[in-house]
Amino acid sequence: MVVYDHTAILPVEYVEAFSKFIEQTNLLMDRLDEILIELDDWRHYALDIALLDLLDFNQQLGTLLIHKPTLILPLFAEAIQQVAERRIQVSEDRYSMCIKKYIHPRLVVPPLCESVCKVNVSSIRSSDVGGVVSIRGTVVRAGTIKMLESEREYMCAKCQFKFKVYANLEHQNGNLVPPTACPSAGAKPCKSTTFNIVEGSRVCRDYQEIKIQEEVQKLSIGSIPRSIVVVLEDDLVDRCKPGDDVVITAIPTRRWKSLVKDVRPDIEMVLTANNIKVCNEEKARMNFSEEMSKQFESFWSSQSNRPLFARDHIIRSFCPMICGLYKVKLSLLLALIGGVPRSDTAGTRTRGESHCLIIGDPGLGKSQLLKYCAKLSPRAVHTTGIGTTSAGLTVTAQRDSGGEWVLEAGALVLADGGVCCIDEFDCIRESDRTAIHEAMEQQTISVAKAGLVCKLNTRCTVIAATNPRGKFDPDESATNEEWDRKVSSHILNGQSSTPGEESPLGRLWDFEKLQMYICWVKRSFKPHLTETSEKILVQYYKIQRGEGGRNAARTTVRMLESLVRLAQAHARLMMHTEVTEQDAIMAVSLLDSTSTLTDSATNCSNRMHAPFPDDPDAEYEIGERRAMWGE
Known part of the structure; x- marks a missing residue:
């Protein structure tokens, strides 16, 4: 993909180009009319922008948006406001319309190229920081919704200069750092360190962190599913819950972890979401x-x-x-x-x-059947009963980096809409085994942990395998000559170059x-x-x-x-x-x-x-x- 110089064009020209694109796209204008008619003026609204349509309209404009979204998206939002003002003036329903302050451009339909559409979390690299990426995953943790102070205006106590300070999302929890010096650019620099907050200048936004994990059924054998933190803001918060399959269009961002004494500071990569789509209806569907x-x-x-x-x-x-x-x-x-x-x-x-529930002696192929079932289902989770607890099967409560309690989905929640295969089912403790009864019959899990009370979907098929109970009787004859002959022939035919058993239909x-x-x-x-x-x-x-x-x-x-x-x-x-x-x-x-x-x-x-x-x-x-x- 060709990289263009964004400094060669003035911001006004970007706004004009985006305005022309919106006015020439009927779907965007229809959606904008719906937003302007809404009664709530302070609500956050989303305007879906198809990246492929933007690239067809102007390749240079679309490419710059993909590579420099933090610089171009605010100009796009400004273009939306200008188009909305002109639309109200010429519309027949202008008396029922009003300007909405918060209309966010949300990117959809990204181009199918490796630099944008990532196969999994592991494919996101440091070179992708600051650009637009699209990734699919499963929500395994959803944090509480917080209020983030994103903007604050100060006035210098000495020179009366007013300036704004913005929250820095590269720091943990995106805290707003107070100024240390007056930034006024007068003939004589102001060295004041005393500032007053301008009343009514605080701007707060909804803020939530979730963690998505790679889809387990799409990983190769031996691969460990990776996860990454996703930051949701404004209208994107509370759009998903643990167990949901989502497609996220986001901007990779660096973020410093919390400082701990005598510990080297570390940096992690997070995704600042621009758009999120829940795909629960597509869990077990194919084209x-x-x-x-x-x-x-x-x-x-x-x-x-x-x-x-x-x-x-x-x-x-x-x-x-x-x-x-x-x-x-x-x-x-x-x-x-x-x-x-x-x-x-x-x-x-x-x-x-x-x-x-499959009950049979060891060596009959129960584990192989479970693996085949998990592979056959488009959405499946395969686990074993050895060391499995009720929290691992249902949901567990953990503390996030900020000390808040959050829920992390277990095997049954992650298998919602698919199949959950449990091998060695008899190895699960009786007290832990009863925890899945509600999930199997009611298809939901009622959670009341650490002050968190909610209900999660577990609409999945549970297939388990176990060995029979009792002691082995060496005097009991278990030989079956006909069965042994068929099994040995089947195995030998599979090891040789000649084809094995076939159906009468071919x-x-x-x-x-x-x-x-x-x-x-x-x-x-x-x-x-x-x-x-x-x-x-x-x-x-x-x-x-x-x-x-x-x-x-x-x-x-x-x-x-x-x-x-x-x-x-x-x-x-x-x-x-x-x-x-x-x-x-x-x-x-x-x-x-x-x-x-x-x-x-x-x-x-x-x-x-x-x-x-x-x-x-x-x-x-x-x-x-x-x-x-x-x-």
Whole structure:
């Protein structure tokens, strides 16, 4: 990018050029009209300036704004005021308009170049100080909103000279430093050191500090997520909370840390935000092409006569490096897809996210499945239960550099809108484990720590893995020749140059296609229950409630809600617009298999060893008889 000399143009020329740009942009003029009609004259307003549009209008002007924002942005604000004054004079609604003192130019749509759009926090260097950068991250800490005295006017007690002193944000907390000498430039210098504050000259601004962290799911293995402090001012404060995904357009600034006796003073880099955009709606979304959507639709239309074969082809594509585990992979796939959340007239939200707990012996691939789930979700947090506390999973209270208590988000808050995978779940203490119950059921966390009372969203799917309880019995035979033969063949085929096991429909889907399909069905399909599917789910629920040896803690209303979520998730997987009889029966079969030691549908003594059925239609008929008649 070419660097221009900003001193070659007078400030008046900058203001005229910016005024011309605003008047020629219809969106800016419409937004300016909306601001001028507002009733609150002292409120801070934002006028979004698209950098790409400014570069198209005048490349030199846009480039100077990117490289010298601290000098050019005040001129842009002055141009906005001039345009607003002229607009009021010629507008038909001029009697309902009034000048707003605080209209801030907020930069959006930056150019896609390495010097502006940073991949992560680690890519910001000292050479970027003073320029404009755009970065995406997750808010992990949000400080309290403070009042910052940004401007104060003094009058010399000797020569009556008036001058203004501004807050220096390069010092900790941006304190305003009183003057030490009179700056008057007379024929005879004034050496006075006594000054009086001009009454009514103090200018205060809202001030807040947040900390953003690199998105964990976009880091490579072994990379430590870096974080950086972001300073918010005026209308930008209180725009986000811990756990939010944000895109920030800011100016990197140096700042000295607090002075401590006998400790070398250190300098850190902070971002002074010019604009912040919360992207919570984009957490688990991906960009889909029309060609990809047609490809998915053609896949199902070509297999309309045997849909379960097509479904099993997708299930086989899930974590193909693990052999078998048919029911486990189906359960995890349905948990990732989830049901349809709903809200009643009173505003009470019923979650659509399903949770899954995998229990199995060591060496069966539970950790590998969790890693694959975390990788498959666009937003995921993967952690382990060893050394994990309730504060690490939910939220913790810490003191910031100024001594104020702030909240720092834990794993469940950071996974809001995605998946939280917890390995070695049995290693978490019982008291810490109960802390996530509210997060799993209510999808929120109520915090009351250090005088801070708030509620944070944890709308995520929790997938955990644990080893079974009890002692190992060496006399119990756990050999399965058929299973051992399949596993050894699968491993050897993976190590050799010959291709491994494939689906009867041909080549399995690759990782990107499977990830795209999950996000596509979650966005495109909102299946609802039909009368037939409702009868099946209610009938199974009544049978379970009427059994003499039933588990009272299991057969509650939550069991019926779980059946609904599983049926909706299976309908999404099959690209159904409504929950059919087949979806309801598969949900019943899947939930029923988790309550028995053996899987009667597949005639397998261990569900972790359940292979993919050769004839899924026959298995469906077995599940249908069990669901309809309780056989």
